[in-house]
Amino acid sequence: MALKFYNTLSRKLETYQSIRPGVTDLYTCGPTVYNYAHIGNFRAYMFEDILRRTLAYCGYTVRQVMNLTDVDDKTIRDSRAADMDLATYTRTFTKAFFEDLDTLNIEKAEHYPAATDHVPEMIAMIDTLLDKGYAYVGDDKSVYFSIERYPDYGKLARIDLSQQRSGVRIKADEYGKESVADFALWKHWDDDDGDVYWDSPWGRGRPGWHIECSAMSVKYLGNHFDIHTGGVDNLFPHHEDEIAQCEAATGEKFVNYWLHCAHLLVNNEKMSKSAGNFYTLRDLIKKGFDGREIRWLLMSAHYRQHLNFTLEGLSAARSVLRRIDDFVVRLKELSAEGDAGLDLATDVVEVSRLAFRKGLEDDLNMSAAIAAYFDFMHRVNKAVDEAGLGGNAIDLLLNFCREVDRVFGVIHLGSAEPSVPAAIQALADERLAARRLRDFDRADSLRDDIHAAGWRIDDTPKGTRLVRVSRS
Ligand code: AMP
Ligand code: ZN
Numbered sequence: 365m366a367l368k369f370y371n372t373l374s375r376k377l378e379t380y381q382s383i384r385p386g387v388t389d390l391y392t393c394g395p396t397v398y399n400y401a402h403i404g405n406f407r408a409y410m411f412e413d414i415l416r417r418t419l420a421y422c423g424y425t426v427r428q429v430m431n432l433t434d435v436d437d438k439t440i441r442d443s444r445a446a447d448m449d450l451a452t453y454t455r456t457f458t459k460a461f462f463e464d465l466d467t468l469n470i471e472k473a474e475h476y477p478a479a480t481d482h483v484p485e486m487i488a489m490i491d492t493l494l495d496k497g498y499a500y501v502g503d504d505k506s507v508y509f510s511i512e513r514y515p516d517y518g519k520l521a522r523i524d525l526s527q528q529r530s531g532v533r534i535k536a537d538e539y540g541k542e543s544v545a546d547f548a549l550w551k552h553w554d555d556d557d558g559d560v561y562w563d564s565p566w567g568r569g570r571p572g573w574h575i576e577c578s579a580m581s582v583k584y585l586g587n588h589f590d591i592h593t594g595g596v597d598n599l600f601p602h603h604e605d606e607i608a609q610c611e612a613a614t615g616e617k618f619v620n621y622w623l624h625c626a627h628l629l630v631n632n633e634k635m636s637k638s639a640g641n642f643y644t645l646r647d648l649i650k651k652g653f654d655g656r657e658i659r660w661l662l663m664s665a666h667y668r669q670h671l672n673f674t675l676e677g678l679s680a681a682r683s684v685l686r687r688i689d690d691f692v693v694r695l696k697e698l699s700a701e702g703d704a705g706l707d708l709a710t711d712v713v714e715v716s717r718l719a720f721r722k723g724l725e726d727d728l729n730m731s732a733a734i735a736a737y738f739d740f741m742h743r744v745n746k747a748v749d750e751a752g753l754g755g756n757a758i759d760l761l762l763n764f765c766r767e768v769d770r771v772f773g774v775i776h777l778g779s780a781e782p783s784v785p786a787a788i789q790a791l792a793d794e795r796l797a798a799r800r801l802r803d804f805d806r807a808d809s810l811r812d813d814i815h816a817a818g819w820r821i822d823d824t825p826k827g828t829r830l831v832r833v834s835r836s
Contacts, residue, residue, distance in 0.1 A: 372622040389589035391581040394430040397457040398439040402642035404628040404635035408595040411625040411667040413470040428473035467655035485579040486571040498612040504540025507550035521600035548572040574605035587614040596624040625667040657681045704754035716740035
């Protein structure tokens, strides 16, 4: 079996081979910390989390870098509008970003370099580009990358250079360039920048967005590394420009595999701040959903396919997770000892592991990996109904759940249920007391109260169990 990824650079599914055996160096474009990230952004970070976890599951040690863009047009614009200094302003959203990663159970990268901490590295790279003749100082004292002097430009996006670049983050009044297609490496200070500037050999100014990622990826991962990712909107011009800057500066191939995730859509339009059709994670939590449900929704579609976001989709995620939880609880409640069903369990795990891994290896085909896990649950449920399972078989099966969860990150294996609030537990105790007194009307009314508060009572052979249910 071999891990395969669709490489945007070649437009082909390729067998993955790391530069160093057993190690993968991964750069993932991170958030611009000018506001709360929306769940479209989190689709990209979730895809990267599944990629990271899959690489680890397949035996790689992953070294991941995710940048924090804490200086650009938007951070400067909004911090000034809020009448705050840039660092104080972005700190709030950086903190919120890390809280959101925790809510979604996204594994931490090894490095989160902030752009403002790496301006000297950016200046050094720009200096090299000037020395090598790939860059020039424009009439407006900004420094630009000259696309004409770099013939490889366009190899990732496969764009026709005779056409003007669209969607580029340049200001309309940037007339200091030789060609409209050139992009800024260093932006000379102007009034809009206020007190945000660094001194450089070309005067006061600030780095362009693209050079941030080039300088930080090379600093932490070297000139040539394995995988670079982002949402498909990053492909051009951001990633194209990163390649141009790095390869022109270092003379080496920059990245072997480029992976891009498709957009999260709302009513078939890209979810974005500018379109105003976005939900932040916090909006959805306020609506009563939890991080696990949002994680499930975002990870369950293939990363290269559009995912249309709906609240109904989140409710469906809740039902699926309930089935997943019920399965673990059921396994844990089986109390027989010994080796009953051990051979059967061994076979089921082997078949399921193969299907699970095959799905992941096929360009992170989560539908196939999820189907493998559902098939596993189905087979185990059947075995429990028909033959019964002993403790050793159950341990084996629970270990496989744990193994799957190294990638899924949603299965509750410790305590299979979220902890029950004291008020709900008190109602349940009262209901039990009413039943003992054969006051069934009272017991039923308490059950209704518990249900209205979002909990269900299951009467099992081992006693009653409280399970969280949909509040909608
Ligand atoms: P930004 O903060 O705009 O630089 O975006 C951060 C990450 O989110 C990038 O990888 C983008 O490509 C990605 N992204 C932005 N909007 C969406 C969306 N609607 N669906 C998926 N990824 C997105
Ligand atoms: Zn980037």
